[in-house]
Amino acid sequence: MGAPHIRIIFLGPPGAGKGTQAARLATYLKVPRISTGDMLRDAIAARTPLGQVAGPLIEKGGLVPDPLLIELITERLSQPDCAGGYLLDGFPRTLTQAEGLEKMAPVASSEFVVFDVEVPREELLRRLSGRRWCPTCQATYHIYNNPPKNDSLCDRDGTLLIQREDDKEIAVARRLAEYDERTLPLIDYYKQRSCFHRVNGYRPVDTVFGELRQILEERR
Ligand code: AP5
Numbered sequence: 480m481g482a483p484h485i486r487i488i489f490l491g492p493p494g495a496g497k498g499t500q501a502a503r504l505a506t507y508l509k510v511p512r513i514s515t516g517d518m519l520r521d522a523i524a525a526r527t528p529l530g531q532v533a534g535p536l537i538e539k540g541g542l543v544p545d546p547l548l549i550e551l552i553t554e555r556l557s558q559p560d561c562a563g564g565y566l567l568d569g570f571p572r573t574l575t576q577a578e579g580l581e582k583m584a585p586v587a588s589s590e591f592v593v594f595d596v597e598v599p600r601e602e603l604l605r606r607l608s609g610r611r612w613c614p615t616c617q618a619t620y621h622i623y624n625n626p627p628k629n630d631s632l633c634d635r636d637g638t639l640l641i642q643r644e645d646d647k648e649i650a651v652a653r654r655l656a657e658y659d660e661r662t663l664p665l666i667d668y669y670k671q672r673s674c675f676h677r678v679n680g681y682r683p684v685d686t687v688f689g690e691l692r693q694i695l696e697e698r699r
Contacts, residue, residue, distance in 0.1 A: 484590045485510060485564040485695070488571070488580075490665060491596030493654045494603040494610070496680045496687060498619060500596065501568035503688050508695075511560050515569035517617050518551060519543060524614075538644045540653030542572060542661060549579035556583055564590070573661045577668055586674065592698065593669045594691060596680035600655070607651050611640040625684075 485508060489497040498514060505512035519537060522530035529551070533543045552570050555561070571577040580586065586593070598606075609622040613633035620627050620640060627633060631640050645654060669675045676694050680687055 486584060486591045487564075487566040488586070488591065488593045488669075489566070489568050489596065490593060490662070490669070491680060492598065492600075492603055492658045492662075493651065494606040495596040495598045496606075496684065497568050497596055499625075499684055500594075500680075500687055500691060501566050503684075504691055505566045507692065508564070508566070510564040510566055512566045512568055513552070513555055513561075513570070514617075515548060515551065515567075515572075518555070520617065538650065540645050540650035540657065542657050545573055545575040545579070548572070548576055552576075552580070553583055571665060574664055574668060577665055586669070586672070589674075591674045592695065593672070593675045594694075595666055595669075595675065595677045596687070597677060598680040602681055603655070604651065607646045608648075610643065610646050612643050612646075613638050613640055 487501075487504065487508075487510075489501050491497050498516070501512045501514065519530070519533045523534045523537070524530070529547060532547065536543050548570060552567075556565065567580075571580050577586075584591075606621060606624070609624070611620045611622060611627075611631070612618075613620075613636065615636050615638040616633065618633055618635055619625075620633075627640060629637075632638065633640055644650065670677075678687060678690055678694075
């Protein structure tokens with residue numbers, strides 16, 4: 480399905496499945512998935528100035544300052560591949576970022592869809608503690624729900640999978656606290672708008688994906 484000019488925002492707590500669904504939906508819609516978490520991890524690996532600021536904050540489960548994220552996204556959305564639409568995974572994450580996005584692309588426009596993926600807290604903890612990650616291609620797995628074909632190796636490139644530093648217990652607690660304090664208010668910010676859709680993410684990956692597709696079909 481080609482979907483010109485669609486712009487999607489994924490909201491939801493850490494571990495809700497935003498990245499998993501965003502990757503599938505981006506392939507299905509043929510639009511770029513813009514994951515701020517992946518972009519920041521790339522910057523850390525490349526030791527750029529942004530990466531040097533972001534690294535210690537991410538490791539402890541804190542948020543990276545708003546002006547840096549707004550600059551990162553402004554630059555990314557100006558790239559030609561975003562002209563036909565895009566999918567934002569991990570941005571905006573604060574009210575300041577939402578206001579920054581509004582200046583780049585008004586979310587009131589009919590091209591926007593906001594998905595808020597809800598999952599109970601105990602399940603988030605189970606998903607994050609079992610997540611394994613490929614430091615080469617950033618693919619994610621889960622030791623029980625979505626294990627790699629070969630024990631501990633990425634299916635795509637054979638890299639040894641690791642646990643993200645921010646998936647360790649103390650960092651997860653901080654990430655959830657940051658979510659409650661700084662990202663949850665975004666739900667009130669968007670929920671009165673017709674573009675807002677709450678989705679139950681506590682179901683199998685295919686079921687959640689089916690609902691996202693259905694919502695998009697119904698909006699066409
Ligand atoms: P980021 O990488 O965006 O982390 P996050 O938002 O905490 O999200 P996660 O990647 O943890 O979870 P997810 O919802 O994508 O779930 P996933 O699909 O992987 O950001 C990392 C850090 O970067 C932040 O903490 C912050 O420091 C910084 N940052 C990023 N953006 C920022 C911003 N805008 N402002 C400031 N700082 C920013 O799934 C999780 C696990 O569950 C996987 O193992 C998966 O296989 C499994 N799973 C997925 N779906 C299901 C399902 N339906 N059933 C069972 N298991 C499932």
